[in-house]
Amino acid sequence: MLPLAAPAGADDWPQLQHDAGRTGYTDATVPFDRTRKGGPPVFESAWDWEKPAEISPLVQPVVAAGIAYVGDYDGVVHAISMETGKTLWTCQTGGLIYHTAAVHQGLVFVGCQDGALYAIDAANGQIRWKHQTGRGIVTAPAALGDAVFTASKDGRLYALNAATGRLLWQYPAAGQPPLAPILCSPAAGGGVVSFADESLTAFAIDIATGQLKWRTPLRGQSMMYFWPVLGEKTGVVVYRTQPIQSFHAILGRYDSLLARRAGISRNEHNKLREDRERSRTWAADHRELIRQEQDYLRQVIGENPWDQTCFVLDLNTGKEKYIPPVPYTGGGGYTPAPPVLDDANQRGWMIFRSAYSITDGGYMVRGYTDIGTWDPATGYIRQIDQPKQGWETFHLIGDEMILLSANKDLLFLSTWPNNGAIGIDGHDSYNVTADRKLGGHDRDHLWAANVGSAAGNGGGHGEATIVTAAGRIVWNSARYIRAMKPRQQ
Amino acid sequence: MTKPEARINDECRMSEWPVWQGRAPLAVLLLAIGLLLTILRPTPLPAAEPRDYVWQKLQDNPAAVTSPAAQAARAELIGEVQKMLDAGIVGPAPFTVGFSGSFICFANTGETVFALCEALPYLPGPMQVRVKQYAKDLIARHQPWNASFQIQVGQGVWPHRAPQPPELPRPRSSEVPIVNAYFLWKYADATGDMEAVRAGYGPLRDQFIRRVKAMPEDYAQTTAAIGLARLARMLERSEESAELEARAAAGLKAGADYETAFDLAYEKNVDKGHDWSYPPFTEQRRGRLVVTAFAPEVMRMLREQSQPQVRAHAGAVMDAWARTWFMTRASMPTFFGQYYYTPGPENAPNFMKRAWAGGQHDFGQENSYLTPDVAATLFVIRAYVLGDNAEQLSRYMDVPWTRVGDTYHMQKLLAIIRAAGPPAWVSVAQ
Numbered sequence: 024m025l026p027l028a029a030p031a032g033a034d035d036w037p038q039l040q041h042d043a044g045r046t047g048y049t050d051a052t053v054p055f056d057r058t059r060k061g062g063p064p065v066f067e068s069a070w071d072w073e074k075p076a077e078i079s080p081l082v083q084p085v086v087a088a089g090i091a092y093v094g095d096y097d098g099v100v101h102a103i104s105m106e107t108g109k110t111l112w113t114c115q116t117g118g119l120i121y122h123t124a125a126v127h128q129g130l131v132f133v134g135c136q137d138g139a140l141y142a143i144d145a146a147n148g149q150i151r152w153k154h155q156t157g158r159g160i161v162t163a164p165a166a167l168g169d170a171v172f173t174a175s176k177d178g179r180l181y182a183l184n185a186a187t188g189r190l191l192w193q194y195p196a197a198g199q200p201p202l203a204p205i206l207c208s209p210a211a212g213g214g215v216v217s218f219a220d221e222s223l224t225a226f227a228i229d230i231a232t233g234q235l236k237w238r239t240p241l242r243g244q245s246m247m248y249f250w251p252v253l254g255e256k257t258g259v260v261v262y263r264t265q266p267i268q269s270f271h272a273i274l275g276r277y278d279s280l281l282a283r284r285a286g287i288s289r290n291e292h293n294k295l296r297e298d299r300e301r302s303r304t305w306a307a308d309h310r311e312l313i314r315q316e317q318d319y320l321r322q323v324i325g326e327n328p329w330d331q332t333c334f335v336l337d338l339n340t341g342k343e344k345y346i347p348p349v350p351y352t353g354g355g356g357y358t359p360a361p362p363v364l365d366d367a368n369q370r371g372w373m374i375f376r377s378a379y380s381i382t383d384g385g386y387m388v389r390g391y392t393d394i395g396t397w398d399p400a401t402g403y404i405r406q407i408d409q410p411k412q413g414w415e416t417f418h419l420i421g422d423e424m425i426l427l428s429a430n431k432d433l434l435f436l437s438t439w440p441n442n443g444a445i446g447i448d449g450h451d452s453y454n455v456t457a458d459r460k461l462g463g464h465d466r467d468h469l470w471a472a473n474v475g476s477a478a479g480n481g482g483g484h485g486e487a488t489i490v491t492a493a494g495r496i497v498w499n500s501a502r503y504i505r506a507m508k509p510r511q512q
Numbered sequence: 513m514t515k516p517e518a519r520i521n522d523e524c525r526m527s528e529w530p531v532w533q534g535r536a537p538l539a540v541l542l543l544a545i546g547l548l549l550t551i552l553r554p555t556p557l558p559a560a561e562p563r564d565y566v567w568q569k570l571q572d573n574p575a576a577v578t579s580p581a582a583q584a585a586r587a588e589l590i591g592e593v594q595k596m597l598d599a600g601i602v603g604p605a606p607f608t609v610g611f612s613g614s615f616i617c618f619a620n621t622g623e624t625v626f627a628l629c630e631a632l633p634y635l636p637g638p639m640q641v642r643v644k645q646y647a648k649d650l651i652a653r654h655q656p657w658n659a660s661f662q663i664q665v666g667q668g669v670w671p672h673r674a675p676q677p678p679e680l681p682r683p684r685s686s687e688v689p690i691v692n693a694y695f696l697w698k699y700a701d702a703t704g705d706m707e708a709v710r711a712g713y714g715p716l717r718d719q720f721i722r723r724v725k726a727m728p729e730d731y732a733q734t735t736a737a738i739g740l741a742r743l744a745r746m747l748e749r750s751e752e753s754a755e756l757e758a759r760a761a762a763g764l765k766a767g768a769d770y771e772t773a774f775d776l777a778y779e780k781n782v783d784k785g786h787d788w789s790y791p792p793f794t795e796q797r798r799g800r801l802v803v804t805a806f807a808p809e810v811m812r813m814l815r816e817q818s819q820p821q822v823r824a825h826a827g828a829v830m831d832a833w834a835r836t837w838f839m840t841r842a843s844m845p846t847f848f849g850q851y852y853y854t855p856g857p858e859n860a861p862n863f864m865k866r867a868w869a870g871g872q873h874d875f876g877q878e879n880s881y882l883t884p885d886v887a888a889t890l891f892v893i894r895a896y897v898l899g900d901n902a903e904q905l906s907r908y909m910d911v912p913w914t915r916v917g918d919t920y921h922m923q924k925l926l927a928i929i930r931a932a933g934p935p936a937w938v939s940v941a942q
Contacts, residue, residue: 077835080843096835118907119835136839137907158911161839176840176911203673204911206841223674244608244674245841247881265880267676269613329677355844356610356880 035087036492039123039163040361040428043211044253047363049491052431054509060451065444066507069495070108073503075099079121081248082499083163086492087126090145093504094120094133100143102131105493108506112148116141118159122208122248127166128185132173134160140173140181142188152188156181157201161248163208165216170230172216174205180218180226182233192233194226202226207246210253210260213338217253217260219246225262225334227341237341241334243267249358254366257399259344262334265358266351273330273351274422277376281391284319285378292378292390299381299408303450306406309379316377317348317403324350332359335402345402349375352392354423362397363427363434372434373397374425375404392421394436394445407450430491437488442498444489455489455496455507560816562761566738568937569701570808572633576933581902585909585928586634592925593631595916597642601650602917603668606676606800610844611786611878617802617885618671618917622656622692626805627919629702630926644703651699656692657712657719671914690720691732691795691805694739700746701940713743717752728763730777732795735807737763742940767810768817770825786878788844790829790837790886792893797885804885806923811896812937822897830890834882837890838908841881884913888920895927902931 033051040047055065076095084091084103090111091103096119102111118137125132130151131143136159142151157177164173171185178201182191195201202220209218215227215236223243227236243264252261266273282288287295299305306313324331325346333349336342352374353359362373373395380393395404426437433444433453442455489498497506560568577586596602604619618624625647632640670676693716700709717740720733728734737760744753767773774792781797782789793810795803814822829837836842891908894900905928912918 079836121836121839159839203915204840221673240675242675244672244676247841248843267608269608270610329679354610355878356608 032087034493035126036083036490037085037087037127038125038166039083039085039208039250040252040363040488041490043165043167044255044364044366045165045208045210045250045361046252046254046366047361047428047488048365049430050367051491052433053491053494053496055432055453056510057446057449057451059510060446060453062454063510064454065510066455066496067510069506069508071503071505072101072103072108072110075101078499078504080499081122082120083123083488084490084497084499084504085124085126085131086490086497087145089493090126091492091497091504091506092124092126092131092133092145093499094124094135096120098135098137100124100131100133100141100148102145102148103504105495105497105506108504114141114143114148114150116150121159121161123163125164125166125171127171128169130185132164132166132171132185134162134164134173134175136161138175138177140164140171140183142171142185154181154183154188154190158204161206162218163250165209165211167211167216167230170211172209172211174207174209174218176204176206178202178204178220180205180209180216180228182216182230194228194233194235196233205246206248208248208250210251212253213255213258215338217251217338219251219262219264221245223264225251225260225336225341227260227338239334239336239341239343242329242331243358245358247358249361252361252364252371253338254364254369254371254399255338256366257364257369257371258338259399260336260338261362261364261399262336263359263361264332264334266332266353266356267329270351270354270356271422277350278391280323281316281320281376281378285316287378289390292380295379296381299379303408306379306408310405313377313379313406314403316379320348320350320376321346321402324348335399347373347402348404349373352376352425357424360424360426363429364399365429369399371397371399372427372429373404374427377406379406381406390421392425394425394427394434407445426488428488428490433491435489435496437498442489560812562764562813563757564937565764565809565813566741566757566760567940568809569940570812570930571936571938572930573933573936574633577634577929579902579932581906582929582932585902585906585925589631589922589925589929590635590639592912592916592918592922593628593635593639593643596628597639597646599669599916601653601668602671605671605914605917607881607883607913609787609879609881609883612783614800615797615802615883615885616800617883618914618919619801620656620689620692620803621650621654622689622695623803623805624917624919625650625656625699626695627922627926629698631922632702634926634929647699647703648705648708651705651708655712656696657688657715669916671917673915686796686801687723688716688719689795689803690716690723690736691739691803692716692736693720693743694735694805694807697739697742697746700743706746709743709746713740713747716740717744717756724759726759726762727766728759730773730780730795731763731767731793731807731810732777732803732805734760734763734767735793735805735810736795738807738809745940764810764813768813770814770818770821774825788879789883790826790834790889793889794885802883802885804889806888806892806896808896808935811892812935814893814897815899819897819899822893826890826893826898830894834886837882838887838910840884840887840910840913842887843881844879845882884918884920888924891924892927895924895931896935900931902928905931 041049059065076097078095089105094100098116098118100114116135118135129145131145138156139153141153156175159176162174174180180194203222205220207219209216217227219225223241225239229236244267245265247265332351333347335344362371364371376391380391395406397404428435435444444453495506604616606614606616608614628643696712724733741753741756777791781791781794834845912921
């Protein structure tokens with residue numbers, strides 16, 4: 024019998040990207056003043072929890088029953104009150120913690136570089152059990168039903184009974200040769216758990232039997248700490264891979280391709296962007312133009328398969344459903360950001376590239392990068408008509424990492440200096456970070472933003488995805504775990 | 513917050529030759545009186561003379577491999593060597609890290625042969641025979657004194673785990689690594705292949721004379737001088753050997769100032785605009801081909817002459833900035849960890865102080881992960897310079913970077929095995 028997803032609290036964010044499917048979407052929300060669109064911040068600080076030790080930028084706070092959990096480089100797991108920001112307990116594990124924990128059925132699960140998955144009592148921080156694997160664990164566990172899944176650099180995926188730690192199965196089975204090391208956090212749902220190893224092969228394992236359901240080769244040089252996005256209802260699993268080529272070379276090549284095809288020079292692109300910034304209907308009015316561009320991109324990527332860093336696979340068969348019209352979109356050679364998926368409504372959001380983009384309002388590092396609404400069934404992406412509003416310049420840095428998450432009302436975009444949000448309905452922009460300085464481009468933004476905003480520095484470390492839980496938004500900044508609440512008038 | 517040097521002290525044995533204690537205040541005083549600095553700064557060498565570092569080699573002792581950590585490392589080392597023997601000639605491994613493009617590792621014949629010959633005493637007898645033949649065949653095909661690369665992209669067994677496109681970056685044309693002189697000595701010492709010595713010594717010495725000033729500037733050049741002096745002695749060229757010994761000794765003496773030597777190597781090997789590495793033993797890197805020499809002799813000198821300095825310098829990196837230094841494909845560190853919030857600790861190494869002053873682009877932030885040489889370099893420093901024991905070292909082992917042919921991984925395993933007992937140094941003539 025397949026385990027059923029145990030519903031997390033509606034206001035929880037209990038796993039990496041919210042759920043075992045890594046959708047990055049929650050139906051919860053945090054009330055905010057919509058009249059502040061394009062204006063001053065809509066949130067204000069609830070608390071800042073100063074890190075006693077360094078925390079990996081890959082660690083998302085996970086939240087359940089009003090408590091947030093993070094692990095640090097000293098191997099300590101911290102429980103933090105979402106109400107007060109005070110430490111409730113700490114738990115020492117056996118090694119460096121590199122990725123996000125999961126909280127499920129009263130236990131906090133965390134993988135460790137010492138090779139063990141730890142199950143810690145969420146109430147008091149006592150270690151209930153641990154399961155030792157053959158190498159370090161640098162991935163986030165996925166918990167679903169009565170099981171928790173962890174992937175190890177020993178090249179095996181382990182399914183464990185969440186309550187007892189009993190080994191349910193491992194893939195490959197004991198006695199079989201291991202896979203390549205696994206740096207990709209598994210995603211679970213639809214009766215399977217899916218992950219990719221460093222041979223760049225994606226797998227789906229039947230949760231009930233531990234048997235291989237399908238395997239599909241991908242292309243790239245690594246998974247490098249990212250995750251598949253799995254939609255049960257949508258019936259897809261999406262992988263993004265780290266590119267083999269220099270990221271600037273890929274970005275530059277597609278700059279040229281897009282510009283040449285559209286006949287839009289850099290100056291003309293600036294004009295186009297200004298037009299778009301004055302309009303709420305430009306993209307809607309030019310839907311066919313955009314679709315043709317995406318058909319062109321599918322063709323080019325299909326003819327140059329090593330350019331492909333986004334793979335949309337059928338959840339049941341592992342067959343590629345279509346070539347997404349998404350060239351490389353990241354920075355620093357990082358694995359590009361996976362999409363966010365509202366599985367119930369079969370819609371998502373994806374960073375993509377287009378000559379008709381509205382991007383890089385502040386930096387002009389790299390044009391043609393944009394955020395759009397992604398149709399998982401067809402792969403087409405609709406640009407978001409999102410007029411320039413007031414302070415807003417957070418809107419992407421075209422050659423760097425942009426990570427996504429969403430709640431019922433807001434789509435969050437996290438870059439290294441800025442956190443911003445777009446209203447899911449209406450597409451207005453909202454300032455998320457604490458003050459003008461952090462959201463804008465002041466001279467000292469490099470410093471200020473890293474204290475106040477995303478965890479990383481430039482180039483690719485945009486890993487501070489915003490989490491919505493317990494009536495707050497919370498994220499892992501460079502110095503603090505920061506929580507914000509609706510701004511009072 | 514634990515200071516890095518305090519934390520690393522907890523884990524490492526102190527130097528048996530604690531020279532230069534209190535050097536910093538002394539240096540301040542000496543700076544104030546100008547010329548005396550250069551007079552008083554020269555390195556004392558109480559434990560061993562430079563000549564000893566040139567003419568003594570590390571003696572392996574397979575019988576001492578009794579600890580569980582060392583035994584496990586030995587078993588894994590045998591497995592890694594077996595994979596290479598099974599694969600045949602292994603191709604190079606490019607790593608595309610981001611803005612700095614691709615670095616190509618494991619492509620220098622000299623390094624491959626060195627790693628295999630270092631491992632020899634710990635391999636089963638029949639495997640030793642096969643390894644010697646493998647090394648001989650490799651040298652015959654890709655002479656380390658003529659060809660910069662043992663093999664070009666697209667040839668040999670692809671070492672990566674994942675398939676790669678054929679148009680990946682090719683190695684740029686590059687000079688023959690002069691550290692191959694040391695690697696050639698190791699090969700000859702292990703195999704007795706004098707034919708290779710006779711063929712390789714002349715070209716490598718010519719390269720050395722042409723490229724190295726009177727005194728070696730960095731540890732790679734010093735390593736090359738040690739190797740050439742030994743090769744010359746093998747060929748009974750006593751005059752040349754003496755001259756090269758003098759060069760090596762001068763390099764060793766100057767190299768006891770670790771910070772200065774490191775800064776030179778950093779300047780030469782790191783594109784500070786977007787990259788970061790820890791390259792004290794690196795001969796070349798910016799030209800994409802990574803050539804690194806982990807010579808136990810040089811690390812012995814550092815252990816005996818400069819251990820506190822190395823401890824502070826490398827410890828600042830391992831314990832504060834790059835906490836994930838030992839992890840395979842670890843993300844590039846974000847700023848400086850705990851140091852980010854301070855204007856710059858007094859004990860920060862020079863290259864880190866420069867980074868503070870240099871703005872964002874001195875942080876190497878537009879590359880996505882640390883290149884393979886970083887973990888290997890810091891690991892061997894822990895082993896040979898700081899003196900971690902086998903159990904301590906095994907905590908910092910991670911998975912190989914490639915399916916086959918990760919010679920850095922093999923050298924790390926060897927370091928664990930050797931750390932099972934105290935090092936013994938014997939004359940190269942023995």
